[in-house]
Amino acid sequence: MATTLVRCREIVRKVSVIALKYQFDNCMSQGFRAQSTVARSLVYPEYGEPSKVIQQLEQPLAAPKDNEVVLRMLAAPVNPADINTIQGAYPLKPPLPAVAGNEGVGEVVATGSAVKALCVGDRVVPKHTGWGTWRTHALCREDDLIKISKKLGIIEAATLTVNPCTAYRMLKDFVKLKPGDTVIQNAGNSACGQYVIQLCKVWGLRSINIVRNRAKIDELKCFLTDLGATHVITEEETKKLDLFKSGTEPKPKLALNAVGGKNAMEMLRHLDNGGYMVTYGGMSREPVMLPTSALIFKDIRCVGYWMSRWSKINVDSDERRRMFDELIGLMVAKQLKAPLHTVIPFTQFQEALSNTINPKGFAGTKYILDFQCQ
Amino acid sequence: MATTLVRCREIVRKVSVIALKYQFDNCMSQGFRAQSTVARSLVYPEYGEPSKVIQQLEQPLAAPKDNEVVLRMLAAPVNPADINTIQGAYPLKPPLPAVAGNEGVGEVVATGSAVKALCVGDRVVPKHTGWGTWRTHALCREDDLIKISKKLGIIEAATLTVNPCTAYRMLKDFVKLKPGDTVIQNAGNSACGQYVIQLCKVWGLRSINIVRNRAKIDELKCFLTDLGATHVITEEETKKLDLFKSGTEPKPKLALNAVGGKNAMEMLRHLDNGGYMVTYGGMSREPVMLPTSALIFKDIRCVGYWMSRWSKINVDSDERRRMFDELIGLMVAKQLKAPLHTVIPFTQFQEALSNTINPKGFAGTKYILDFQCQ
Numbered sequence: 001m002a003t004t005l006v007r008c009r010e011i012v013r014k015v016s017v018i019a020l021k022y023q024f025d026n027c028m029s030q031g032f033r034a035q036s037t038v039a040r041s042l043v044y045p046e047y048g049e050p051s052k053v054i055q056q057l058e059q060p061l062a063a064p065k066d067n068e069v070v071l072r073m074l075a076a077p078v079n080p081a082d083i084n085t086i087q088g089a090y091p092l093k094p095p096l097p098a099v100a101g102n103e104g105v106g107e108v109v110a111t112g113s114a115v116k117a118l119c120v121g122d123r124v125v126p127k128h129t130g131w132g133t134w135r136t137h138a139l140c141r142e143d144d145l146i147k148i149s150k151k152l153g154i155i156e157a158a159t160l161t162v163n164p165c166t167a168y169r170m171l172k173d174f175v176k177l178k179p180g181d182t183v184i185q186n187a188g189n190s191a192c193g194q195y196v197i198q199l200c201k202v203w204g205l206r207s208i209n210i211v212r213n214r215a216k217i218d219e220l221k222c223f224l225t226d227l228g229a230t231h232v233i234t235e236e237e238t239k240k241l242d243l244f245k246s247g248t249e250p251k252p253k254l255a256l257n258a259v260g261g262k263n264a265m266e267m268l269r270h271l272d273n274g275g276y277m278v279t280y281g282g283m284s285r286e287p288v289m290l291p292t293s294a295l296i297f298k299d300i301r302c303v304g305y306w307m308s309r310w311s312k313i314n315v316d317s318d319e320r321r322r323m324f325d326e327l328i329g330l331m332v333a334k335q336l337k338a339p340l341h342t343v344i345p346f347t348q349f350q351e352a353l354s355n356t357i358n359p360k361g362f363a364g365t366k367y368i369l370d371f372q373c374q
Numbered sequence: 375m376a377t378t379l380v381r382c383r384e385i386v387r388k389v390s391v392i393a394l395k396y397q398f399d400n401c402m403s404q405g406f407r408a409q410s411t412v413a414r415s416l417v418y419p420e421y422g423e424p425s426k427v428i429q430q431l432e433q434p435l436a437a438p439k440d441n442e443v444v445l446r447m448l449a450a451p452v453n454p455a456d457i458n459t460i461q462g463a464y465p466l467k468p469p470l471p472a473v474a475g476n477e478g479v480g481e482v483v484a485t486g487s488a489v490k491a492l493c494v495g496d497r498v499v500p501k502h503t504g505w506g507t508w509r510t511h512a513l514c515r516e517d518d519l520i521k522i523s524k525k526l527g528i529i530e531a532a533t534l535t536v537n538p539c540t541a542y543r544m545l546k547d548f549v550k551l552k553p554g555d556t557v558i559q560n561a562g563n564s565a566c567g568q569y570v571i572q573l574c575k576v577w578g579l580r581s582i583n584i585v586r587n588r589a590k591i592d593e594l595k596c597f598l599t600d601l602g603a604t605h606v607i608t609e610e611e612t613k614k615l616d617l618f619k620s621g622t623e624p625k626p627k628l629a630l631n632a633v634g635g636k637n638a639m640e641m642l643r644h645l646d647n648g649g650y651m652v653t654y655g656g657m658s659r660e661p662v663m664l665p666t667s668a669l670i671f672k673d674i675r676c677v678g679y680w681m682s683r684w685s686k687i688n689v690d691s692d693e694r695r696r697m698f699d700e701l702i703g704l705m706v707a708k709q710l711k712a713p714l715h716t717v718i719p720f721t722q723f724q725e726a727l728s729n730t731i732n733p734k735g736f737a738g739t740k741y742i743l744d745f746q747c748q
Contacts, residue, residue: 091667091671260666265661279664279666279669279670280670281666281670282666282667282670287639287663287664287665287666288663288664288665288666288669289661289662289663289664290653290661290662290663290664290676291661291662292634292653292655292656292661292662292678293465293656294678295653295662295676295677295678296653296654296655296656296678296679296680297465297678297680298678299677299678299680299683300678301675301676301677301678302664302669302675302676302677303669303673303675303676304666304668304669304670304671304672304673304674304675305670306670306671306673309673
């Protein structure tokens, strides 16, 4: 029975890959001039464990027509949401077979005759979530891309659209914060957490950052303090926190939660009356728990934030452009650094996947796939 | 040791009662003409179990001066929040010794020389929470009172400022509902729940009402359906609810939670994307639990509502007057009925307290103290 199931899955996989090849071939048969460029993509023909379902696919690329462009991808990160998407455990389900990856940076290498806003050599990031960034080259419409400054470093550009934007919006959209106000967050060492710390510093906000206790906790505390954290405390230290009782620190009006469970409940205890807890992750896999009295008598509001929803609603909004410009400006001025990362050749993607699922190191590291160093 | 503690408490109680008497006597010694009227009040000199700390206090009442009026109290309910206030377990802590009771209706029997807006015979309710309604008579400033229509029944008037207002605001202030929209609530048989059902009916909204299973469940379902409930379901039925899946019912945009724990989590599963869960009670004594995915991907917002906070902020607002006028209009037109209740002579308050702490009957009953039938 189990053997039959495995065989069935194998057949589904093969059929799906054949279907993907057909899409490419069909595209080429429309009469566009095929180039000598071969695109190599990380494709999943069905949902499942990334190490099992992801496979490399090689296809010669068609020439761009009309408003199409050809991109040479430079780098793309491996985010936890990419893993969940491949597993089929994410609400966004790209039609299968799909190219993996949701963000990354590319360079325009050829343009169709009707392309207006892009030139060869321009740097671009995808406009939409689920575009499929884990590939050496791509043929797409110019309208699917956002042009960005070449002054921006490759790593910062590859990781621009998810984590720094999530941190930016969570600090802007729920509570009107003014310099001197305090923000509290858990998962302070996550990629998003590191941007929260840095943006707080830039905007004159104080940040209390909760991290899990670990072997090299002092090293992590130093690292986050250097980034700009006002305080870094462990989960255990959260319980006996007296910063707010003693009046040393104004009570936070905003709590950012990527953990859930008891961790989030402890964090919430320190929130000021009328404050917001914004949930954007659930690493503990436990539900968010709210004491009834905090909701009723302290008027605490508990909401969620999903970057993909915001980006979809604001896909071409001025606000999105303003946010990108501000973030890029801060990155170019070295006021925002990319989070801890490890660059790895694209062909070693299995290592990146495995280490993203089971993080190593004192603060975790973000794996960046490099498509030009193979 | 235990005996000493009991004696200490007894001394505290006596001293506090003496202090209260001193307040009255001091008031009378200012030269106001004492009347033959004796005010009997239910007073607690310290926080504790109501059956132990509440005592009757008799005091002759001073004549009203300037902008003062003398009230003859007609009726006042025993609300769970009154019990919690006496226990010291409520965030509002009136200075001790205090007269118990937070809402009720009285009739003006004498007015001071500078009173402008009230006449003898007018019906009034207290403007502020914690005013102390459990007494036969009261001397207070006219500005502490709200005049209401004499057309309103005594029971409806006595219970006007808490439950119908809570239901009204929760249905108005979080989600913009239009006729045909659905609201889901637990504790559908509570005093507030009964008003939610009736206001939904008046405003053309559909209501799904969750109640605990019990001996006479069919009787309760009939009672709530007669009030205007669209559906009445038990907690167990909530889990297998397919009203929304089958498209029979539009998904609710608003959930009202007075229970917490798993009950609230089950209710939340049926909420539409972007919907609000408003918590105003926690009968299960368990925290509110929110699946992380509901917050992030369904954009569910979880907030609290506290009538006392709203009333304090809106104490003299036009919005508060409009709400009272609309509710009173509906009550006079018999479109809003007072919840199930039992009227009991004021002197039998111990029975009312005990039955409020441990409710009896198929839907619970609200005890109303009658101050004129002794």
